[in-house]
Structures are given as structure tokens and as C-alpha cells.
Ligand SMILES: [Zn+2]
């Protein structure tokens with residue numbers, strides 16, 4: 130079957146904005162999500178089709194390629210569709226995962242407590258915690274993608290019990306393995322965590338000696354990560370499944386890395402632009418001059434100060450700023466010119482300045498002269 134046009138799949142025009150595409154995908158996802166259409170193959174196909182279209186059309190580079198070359202842009206296998214970040218996409222387009230709140234469409238899709246992926250129901254287990262870490266870069270590091278090795282302490286599955294916490298697993302007699310027990314009160318039916326197994330759904334004949342039944346042990350790990358060029362101070366990167374290990378079949382947490390970018394005393398950062406102030410003499414400002422400054426990678430740049438440059442004027446050095454995390458190309462260096470008035474002027478200099486003052490006043494127009502006389 131021929132592949133349908135992405136715009137047609139989402140029912141949007143070729144000029145649709147990212148927002149319109151998001152809205153369109155939201156409608157399709159709500160209609161065709163597998164969890165809402167269990168066992169319906171054609172719904173699942175439609176859901177996948179819409180997800181693929183959404184991922185391509187919301188990625189500016191891929192969209193441009195698609196607009197230019199159509200489906201051929203991605204070869205006979207078609208594009209890579211990443212279903213692993215669906216959770217993020219949903220929480221973004223549906224407005225947060227919410228902890229059982231009214232707006233939590235996320236929960237409709239994935240079931241409460243399910244943390245990631247569109248996978249099936251998991252049995253018991255405790256999820257590992259998310260970990261937080263901070264990394265500091267110099268501003269010059271932002272110019273290029275950085276590869277870092279993090280040395281962290283986190284929970285790893287216990288080798289002895291393979292993360293289970295014990296052996297000789299038995300289904301919990303209280304809850305029949307569901308991890309939850311239901312009870313009635315009046316007209317209502319409630320569910321709560323099974324008091325016997327603590328929600329795990331099972332218990333062990335013998336608890337693991339090595340980890341004392343926890344299923345996890347603390348260990349140091351080296352983790353390689355990449356920090357994209359153009360990263361900004363305060364941005365947070367998520368390394369999926371690099372947090373604490375879960376136990377008894379629970380999921381791993383994620384590792385969040387907050388990036389701090391040390392300010393560079395020479396520059397003020399405005400997104401991808403860098404502003405640097407340079408001071409020039411009043412003579413250079415009047416006559417024009419060439420001055421030098423060093424950019425972030427300590428390359429010497431020469432800046433032309435044009436004649437009659439005013440105090441506070443901004444000069445632009447294109448492409449000498451920082452790269453962008455979203456776009457290709459670099460920002461600019463903006464040079465703010467400060468004109469310095471000398472504090473000490475020698476006798477001879479003063480004399481010359483008086484002469485200049487005379488010349489300038491005789492150059493003034495008629496009204497200028499009148500003003501001088503009256504003033
Ligand atoms: Zn139980």
C-alpha cells in the first residue's frame with residue numbers, strides 16, 4: 130500500500146504551524162490510541178501512522194527534507210520513529226502527566242502508575258528513583274558538543290538475587306498477585322495497596338542475604354553523556370533509564386543533568402548573541418579606527434570602528450557568537466562602543482582643543498552663532 134502523505138494523515142495543510150500539527154496529532158492520538166482500541170489492528174496502524182507524521186513534521190529539519198523529497202527523503206525503510214519518547218510528547222501536548230488530576234489524559238492512555246512507554250501492565254515491583262546531577266561548563270565549552278563521563282553513585286540490581294530481593298517467589302495470598310486489595314464501603318468500592326506484600330504482589334520464601342531483600346545495592350558507575358552545542362545555563366538534560374535501578378521488576382529511574390554555564394567576564398550572553406563592551410578614545414570615535422578583541426575560542430578579531438561612531442553604538446560581528454541548540458549556524462558578537470573622555474588633558478592638548486572649538490563654532494550655521502552671542 131502506498132504511504133499516505135503526512136499532511137493528509139494529520140489532516141492539516143502544507144503551511145500548518147507546529148501548533149496546528151500538535152493539535153491535529155492530539156485529535157488523532159485520542160481517537161486511535163491502542164489503549165482506547167484494544168485489539169483493533171487498524172486503529173493501531175492509524176495511531177502509528179499519525180505518530181510518524183507528527184514526529185517528522187514537528188522536526189524542522191526532517192519536515193524540510195520531507196517537503197522537498199517526500200517519503201523518499203527517508204529511504205526505503207522509512208524514517209526512524211521513536212516511540213520511546215511518546216510519554217514526553219503526550220505529557221507535553223496533553224499538558225502534564227498530573228498525579229490523578231482531572232486533566233490527566235496521560236493516565237487514560239497509560240494507566241495510573243505506569244511510568245513510560247505504551248507497554249502492557251507491569252506486575253508489582255518498585256520503580257527506581259530519578260537522580261539529579263549538576264554539571265558546570267565554561268562558556269567556551271558551549272561552542273561544541275561536549276562528551277562527558279559522569280561518575281555517579283546509584284542503585285544497581287543485586288547480583289545475587291538478580292534484583293528480585295529473594296528467591297522462591299510465591300504469589301501473595303492476600304491479593305492474589307494484584308498488589309491491591311478492594312474493599313467496599315457503602316455504595317463505593319475502594320482499592321488500596323495490599324498490606325501483606327506492600328503492592329509487590331508476591332513474597333519470597335527466603336529473603337536475599339546480600340541485599341537484605343532490597344533487590345538493589347549502591348554502586349559507582351561511569352556514564353558517558355553528550356551535551357549539545359549551544360546549551361544554555363539552567364537547561365536540564367534527561368538520560369533515560371540511567372537513574373536508580375528498580376527492584377522486583379520495577380523500572381529504572383532517569384538521570385537528570387542540570388547544566389550550569391559559567392559566565393565569561395568578557396561577554397554578556399543573550400541567547401546565541403554575545404555582547405562585549407569596548408572602550409575607544411574620543412579621537413578614534415571621531416576619526417574611525419580598528420581595534421582587536423578575542424572571541425570565546427581566543428581567536429583575535431579585528432573590529433572596524435567607522436568614523437563618527439557615537440557612544441553606545443552597536444557593531445555586529447556576524448557568526449562569531451554561540452551556536453543554537455535548535456538551529457544551525459551561530460549567533461553574533463555585538464560590540465557596544467563606549468567613548469572615553471580623557472580626564473587629564475595636557476596644556477598643549479588643551480590649546481589644540483581650543484583651536485578645534487573655534488573652528489567648529491565658525492563652522493556653525495547662523496543660528497548657532499546667534500545662540501553663542503546670546504548665551
Ligand atoms: Zn498482596
Ligand SMILES: [Zn+2]
Nearest residue numbers: 287290337340
Ligand atoms: Zn539480593
